Amino acid sequence: MQQTNEKSIIQKLDLDGYIHQFKQFLAREKPVVMMGDINQHYRYIQALSKVQFPTPNPVPNLDRELNLIKKQGVLSLDEIYAFVTMFSYFNTLKAVGFTEPLISWVQGIEIPEEIVEIIGYFTEEGSINPERDPELFKLERAIKQNKIDIKETLYKLAHSSRLRDHLVDTQVHFNGGEETLLVRGGFNNVIKATVAARSPGGFFYIIPQSISHLKEKESALLSTKEEIIYKYCKDISAVFFKWERFLAFINKEYDRFDHYQARVSFARAKEYEFILPSKQKRIKLQDFAHPAIENPVPITMDMNKQIMLVTGVNAGGKTMLLKSMLSAVYMSKYLLPFKCDASKTEVGHYKSIEAVIDDPQSVKNDISTFAGRMQEFAKLFSKEDAIVGVDEIELGTDSDEAASLFRVMLDELRKKGITFIVTTHHKRLASLMASDDEVELIAALYDEERRMPTYTFLQGSIGKSYAFETAQRYGIPVAIVKKAKVVYGEDKDNLNELIEKSTSLEREMRMKIAKIDDELKSVEKLKEKLQDEEFKLQESHRKAIATLENRYNAATKKAREALKAKESTEGRRLLNVAHQRKDFKQKEVKLADEIPLKAGDKVKYRSHKGELLSLRGKDATIIVDGLKMRVPLSQLKRRGDTPNIKVKPKPKQAKVNVEKSTASVSVKLLGMYADEAIDTVDKFLSDALVNGLSEVQIIHGTGGGVLSKLVGEYLKSHPKISKFYRMPGNLGITVVEL
CATH class of the missing domain: 3.40.50.300 (P-loop containing nucleotide triphosphate hydrolases)
Structure with missing residues (x-):
């Protein structure tokens, strides 16, 4: 009943030609309606639209064959090959570079080994491959040779002098699947033959008696071949009975993929678009x-x-x-x-x-x-x-x-x-x-x-x-x-004029609005262009700063290596002063009227849009598309959709006091990343050495022991450390003697 209603609405909306064109892309006839979650179907169609895939071969409806398998019936070779076609197609799809969700679906269809072995029995034409069976191979060669013998015998007869006067032509004619010669009446005086049929012109299609034994041989060979083929069909049908549920599953999945590929192929051929229905009644x-x-x-x-x-x-x-x-x-x-x-x-x-x-x-x-x-x-x-x-x-x-x-x-x-x-x-x-x-x-x-x-x-x-x-x-x-206008009446005609004027005014207004909309779009495009240029300039500025910072880091790294080779208290002090000046210069680069970022702000990191979750020193934790990331704070930019609150610029203070740092006897590394922890320990020990401390404590916590291991490896390679050990009681503290 529902299918009848669908057909009726298709005809009423003049969509019957469109539906007919669409169905030409299906591998087998089916209703256009897809059962199941439309949102899921849409995701699969969108994923399939992004790749090139092989066109599926036509496959008939196999509901009758599936019922026959349930009853342990024997399928014909053509029916078996229809299933093999589906198996082979899904094997082919596994080599296509699908994205999710298609890749999980296709890779999840695992074809049993027994079924895979059956695929190898067949040629591309759908017949049993004779090279897999010596007896069948021998039969195929015998049948082929027998056909050659029949053709050669007929050729000799067609060119013999005794039959020449009775031949209509010298060709071998196929009539009812039999090789025959076309002759005139009276042929029986010169050759013994069986009449296969008469032509519209009154001639006779004959099968010469001289090839009768060859035809009998061919019949016997074909019968033997059919027996072998039937044995294959029987054995394969028994395997299919064992995997009956899998066959029903693959048949259903083939229909499902056929729905998807037909829609994508149709859209590509016609340059059409897919529209997912929305919840709004609009x-x-x-x-x-x-x-x-x-x-x-x-x-x-x-x-x-x-x-x-x-x-x-x-x-x-x-x-x-x-x-x-x-x-x-x-x-x-x-x-x-x-x-x-x-x-x-x-x-x-x-x-x-x-x-x-x-x-x-x-x-x-x-x-x-x-x-x-x-x-x-x-x-x-x-x-x-x-x-x-x-x-x-x-x-x-x-x-x-x-x-x-x-x-x-x-x-x-x-x-x-x-x-x-x-x-x-x-x-x-x-x-x-x-x-x-x-x-x-x-x-x-x-x-x-x-x-x-x-x-x-x-x-x-x-x-x-x-x-x-x-x-x-x-x-x-x-x-x-x-005359009709007169009968219609002036009042009603005036009403029509008012309607017409109202329509004209409405059209004029709509045209003006459309013009304003076009101008607004131009302004928006110009605004986007300027924003892109601003972003490119900022990105260029960021890269320049990053380059300078990399050069600075490389220089300080070489300085550390030199100090390790030859320890110098004055060198350590100057290195700390360089760190302080670097931090000051980076802060000085920030715009005076820039509002500091805080948790909850909408930010942009490179080309990604996200939200700022927390700040820790020079690093920030952000969330982008559900993924948390820890990035340098200097590489974050406030999103354009976050309202900017302008504040009065504070007067620049260029006064900088660089004093000798006061060393602490302990440092906490809890919650730090590896690189940050090692840099902190390096600076902490430098300050301790400069200030002449003999013993300090590094608090790294117990946890998984990662920080403890990193600190231990660093301390082993430090030239100025005479001894270090873990504080008793598993307190997560390492004591260092300088």
Whole structure:
């Protein structure tokens, strides 16, 4: 029943040609609907869109074969090869460079060894490989040689002098699978043969008796071959029975991948886009093109209200707009690609799609147009969370009465969560619903100068029907149209003029807004360009500082190595002064009006955006895409989306006092990283040596013992340390004697 409804909605929306084209990309016939989580399907399709993959070979539906395996039946060679085709394809996919989630899925399909061995039995053409079986190989050679013998015998007969006068030609003809010669009547006087058939010209296809023994030999060889093939089929079917559940699984997964690859291949061939349905009950189309229209005018429409009422010119595209909106919902609902600007298109998810489009009048069913429409609307009262398209809603009855009736029905049905797209030629319903905040008015536009519909639409306005202009355009005499206008009445004509003026003003306003939007986009692009240039300058500045810092570190490293070789108290003191001046210079580089970063700030690290979690000295801990990272504080930049609070610049203080540092008898390394801990210990020992201390303590904690090990290795290589040992009691303290 559901499949029948799907077929009906496809035909009503003119999508049958589109669906037929899509199905050409499937490896086997199946419904277009995919069961399961649509969000998961979308992730797999997006991942598959990023790689090139082999096209799957056609495979028939194997439900009957799976049932036969359950009953321990014997499959034919072709049926077995259909399963082998699926096994081989999944083996091929494992060599494709997939990304997640595809790689986990494909690699997770492990084909049992017994099944892998069966794959090796077959050639690419689907027959048993004779090279794997000596007896079969011998039979194949015998059959081939016998065919050569038959052909040579017939060739000799066709060129023999005794049969020459009776031959129609000298070719070997295949008739009913048999090699024959084509001869005239009276052939039996010169050759013994069996008549296989008669030609339309009254000639005879004959099988000469001289090749009868060869044909009998061929039949015997083929029978023997069939016995061997049947044995293979029987043995393989027994293995399949053992792995029946795996076969059912691989058959299902093949269908699933077939759904994905067909959609991706179809989208690539047509340059279509995928739109994942959103939770919002909204249809926002940008440059949408219905697949049934050649050279269409792209549709841009934003429907975020529960009822969209389309009015305006006859033959102006109202019905196609309705079908386009519903088609976009249908195609996105089943992840079928279509032409649009995907970055600006949004389509909501609806439980069901209904189209009240065709005229339901039927003499056979004894039902009028209006009665048929009432039947369609009566069914809607049992629906929820649906989107319904109604074409020419007042069709078949008095427009004023119908307008009042449909106004009430639409109000009641939308309370059940039903969204409506309605087209109408009558303005009574539009005027009744115009004041409703949940009704979107759409006008189909008309080109007055060319006297032609534009197939474009204007939101927020009621459209004029242009019935008289349309009649004149299609050949109705001008005099008749003029008389009709008189009968129509001046008041109503004035009303149409007001509607037309309102539409023109609305169009003018929209054009101005569009122009302003374009200018705003240009300004935004210029702003982004300037921000990029600023970032490049800052990055260049950062690299320059990093280069200088690397040179400084290299120089100080060489100085340390020199001091280790020849210890100098004055050298250690000067090295500490250099460290202090380096720190001061780095602080001096910071802008005076820059606000210090704090935990919770939005920051940018190189090209990554993240959030600052905590600060520790010159390092900061940030989180980027759920991953915590420890990075230099100097490489962080405040994000542009964080409001900058300008503060008054403080007067620069260039006064610097460099004094002899006061040494401490202990240092804490708790929570430090390895490099930071060693640098701290190095500076601490230098200060202790300069100040003449004889014994100091390094507090590294117990923990996993990593810091303790690093400190021990460093102390062993230090030239000025006479002795060091762990303090008793496992307190996590190392005592150093200088």
